Amino acid sequence: MKNKTGSGSGPSQRQLRVGELVRHALSDILSRGDLPDPALARVLITVPEVRMSPDLKIATCYVMPLGGKGEKEAIAALAANAKPLRGEISRRVELKYTPELRFRLDTSFEEGARIDALLRSPDVQRDLGTNETDGDDE
Incomplete structure (x- = not known):
């Protein structure tokens, strides 16, 4: 219901x-x-x-x-x-x-840009272990 x-x-x-x-x-x-x-x-x-x-x-x-x-x-x-x-x-x-x-x-564009910047930050990249490649080769 x-x-x-x-x-x-x-x-x-x-x-x-x-x-x-x-x-x-x-x-x-x-x-x-x-x-x-x-x-x-x-x-x-x-x-x-x-x-x-x-x-x-x-x-x-x-x-x-x-x-x-x-x-x-x-x-x-x-x-x-x-x-x-x-x-x-x-x-x-x-x-x-x-x-x-x-x-x-x-404000969805600004929010998307903020999330994108967070995902590209060195701390997140280190945690993900994708520092050496962009991920385009997959």
Whole structure:
């Protein structure tokens, strides 16, 4: 029997599917420049992930400006345009309720770089015993 609270388990297939639909619609809106805000027109924004709440009424959109510059300004511009973006999404994605949009900075690239740096550190390399080869010969 499925846990209704969702604690201890990952997102449902429906959450993942709706999140992907919203991500595609949001990416399309931002890439086409369908909003008249000049702050959004100046920067290209990627949308790597959208996470939906269990009731599908809140979409947390993880975004990153290309080049990694002007993150705070991009988040502020997206938050200021959340209602028009929501309206555009409602026209493109057929859902019972159009989710409220919340924008967060995507830090997965920095986290990946941090983990990569840790794995390449001399202490880890020594423990793994791969100091003399890159591992490309395997």
